[in-house]
Amino acid sequence: MKAELLEIIGDDKRVWVDFIDEKYYSDQLGRxxxxxxxxxxxxxxxxxxxxxxxxxxxxxxxIPRGANTGLTGATIPVEGSIIIDLSALNHIEAFDEETLTVTVQPGVPLEEIQAFVETKGYFYPPDPGEKKATIGGNISTNAGGMRAVKYGVTRDYVRSLEVVLASGKIVEVGAETIKNSSGLDLKNLIIGSEGTLGIVTKAKLKVLPKPAYTMSALAPFETLEEGIDTVLEILRANVDVTAIEFLEKEAIALSEKYLGLVFPTHKGNAYLLFTFDGESMENIRAYSDKVKDICRTYGALDFINLEDEEALQRTWQIRGAIVSAVESTSEQEPIDIVVPIHRSAEFVKYTKQVSQKYDIAVQSFGHAGDGNVHLCIIRGDLEEEEWKNRLDQILEDLYKKAHELKGLPSGEHGIGQTKRPYYLKYADETQIALMRGIKAVFDPKGILNPQKVY
Incomplete structure (x- = not known):
């Protein structure tokens, strides 16, 4: 294999066979x-x-791979496999103001795309927590993030893709047009397929004019349940909210310690963090005031408009570092279950019951505006065997409950390898058969990211 790969690549510094860095053995968690x-x-x-x-x-x-920031084992190799590291395909190729698109290679980090288009007066709305993830990985998992409640997810911003199929053939799917009712949408099959149908080598992404103004606000509650219950009322009120995040005091404390920063308030035990944006500060303040009234009605202890830039940045930094903060203190299992919005409060309450049942710490946070609940199941000082036993039991209970609530095992991280058993246990058999049939058409020999997802 080495000789053939060297002949293709023509550079022995870009082919590793005998000596492979151990970073390629696993995903970010390294389990x-x-x-x-x-x-x-x-x-x-x-x-x-x-x-x-x-x-x-x-x-x-x-096995296709980018920045390797995934949390579900989607980039873990199988024995004898070839990892294609796409991180060097990292160029922003074009910006077209006439079509409001930016063309990028898959190895460009999300943060670079966001920064680049902002210099042009535009913005790329999908905003998952890991900004160093590559756009190829975002497309492969249909990443969402904090602004999904208003702007949607990655799928909503992909106009077209250049894809290498299992045969080695290069094909372009999608179109520059806004509408497309011409045959099956192959582009949307690729998005979210986690490298099982093809390898994305170029993407044309839609961008939007950058909002003129933005503002965030913070509302503390005595209990998380009160905060979550408030979210549905806010959505029913038809308020133009860009992001609604929920956080717990324990998670905030860990993140504060990890970063050496201080959260704007320590009232209560749970928080809702909002962002508003638009073309008029007057409208933004009106939306904020409306949310403030709803929060107060449903038990908020305070409502703080984060108008100071330093406080704003500090607050979002603390929110963004929660997983890293937890991981710095203990091994943990990250979960990103998504349930219908009106069932999110019920699911969060259930996580507390499970935590008590198995005497294991569970920190929750996430995207309250779209029902995407992130959980950190924390090992603490449990011995390996006991940790694995309790983790298996708690995962069984959580995924079963999500299924009962008409939810799904992943809202944005993907299924990969580690969630696969739980996904297949509750997935509709007919749908899985259809997925495997599609896989067989795209990849008859099953070489693309095998043993993942479906």
């Missing part, structure tokens, strides 16, 4: 480790296509 057969670092689409064609002809599994 499961498997040594791949080879790693290649392509610099252009044709190299990706040639490697995939070689792998397909020889039935060698392919």
């Amino acid at each position: 499961i480790k498997v040594k791949p057969g080879a790693v290649v670092l392509p610099l252009k689409t044709k190299e990706v296509a040639s490697v995939v064609k070689f792998a397909n002809e020889n039935s060698i599994p392919i």
Whole structure:
């Protein structure tokens, strides 16, 4: 295999077979480790296509990988596989103000795309917590983030994709047009497929004019349940809210310590964090006042408009660092279950019951405006065997409850390898059969990211 890959890539500094860095053995969490057969670092689409064609002809599994910020094992190799590291395909190729699109390679980090389009007076709305994730990874998991309640998710901003198929053929799916009612939408099959149908090598993304004004606000509550119950009333009131996040005091304390920063308030035990944006500060203040009245009605202890830029940045930094803060103190299992919005309060309450039942700490936070509940199940000082036993039991209970509430095992992280057993246990058998049938058409030999998702 080494000789063939070197012939394709033509640079022994971009092909590793004998000595492979251990960072390629796992995902960001590093829980499961498997040594791949080879790693290649392509610099252009044709190299990706040639490697995939070689792998397909020889039935060698392919694992696409970007910044490796995933949390579900989607980039963990299988034995003998070739990892295609797309991180060097990291160029912003074009910005078109006439079509309001930016064309990027898959290895460009999200934060670079956001910063680039903002220099042009525009913004790219999808805003998942991990800004160093690559856009290829965002597309592969249909990443959402904090602004999804108003602006939607990655899928809503992808106009077209260049994709390398399992055969090595390069195809473009989607179109520059806003509407498309011409045949099956192959682009939307690729988005969220976690590298199982094809490898994205270029994306044309929609951008929007940057809002002229933005403001955040913070509302503390005595209990998390009060805060979550308030969210549905806010959504029913038809307030133009960009983001609604919920946080717990314990998680905030860990993040404060981790970053050395101080949260704007320590009242209560739970918080709702809001963002508003628009073309008029007068309208934004009106929306904020309306939310303030609703929060007060439902038990908020205070309502703080974060108009000071330093306080604003500090607050969102603390929110963004929760998972890292928890991980710095203990091994933890990250979960991103999503339920219908009107069932989110019920699910969050259930997580507290499960925490008590198994005597294991569970920190919750997440996107209250779209029902996406993030959980950190914390190991603490449990011995390995006891940790695994309790974790298995608590995961069974959580995913079962999510299913009962008509929810799904992932809102934005994807299924990957670690969530696969729970996903398959509750997924509709007919739907899984259809997915596997589609997989067989795109990838007859099953070489693309095998043993993942469905």
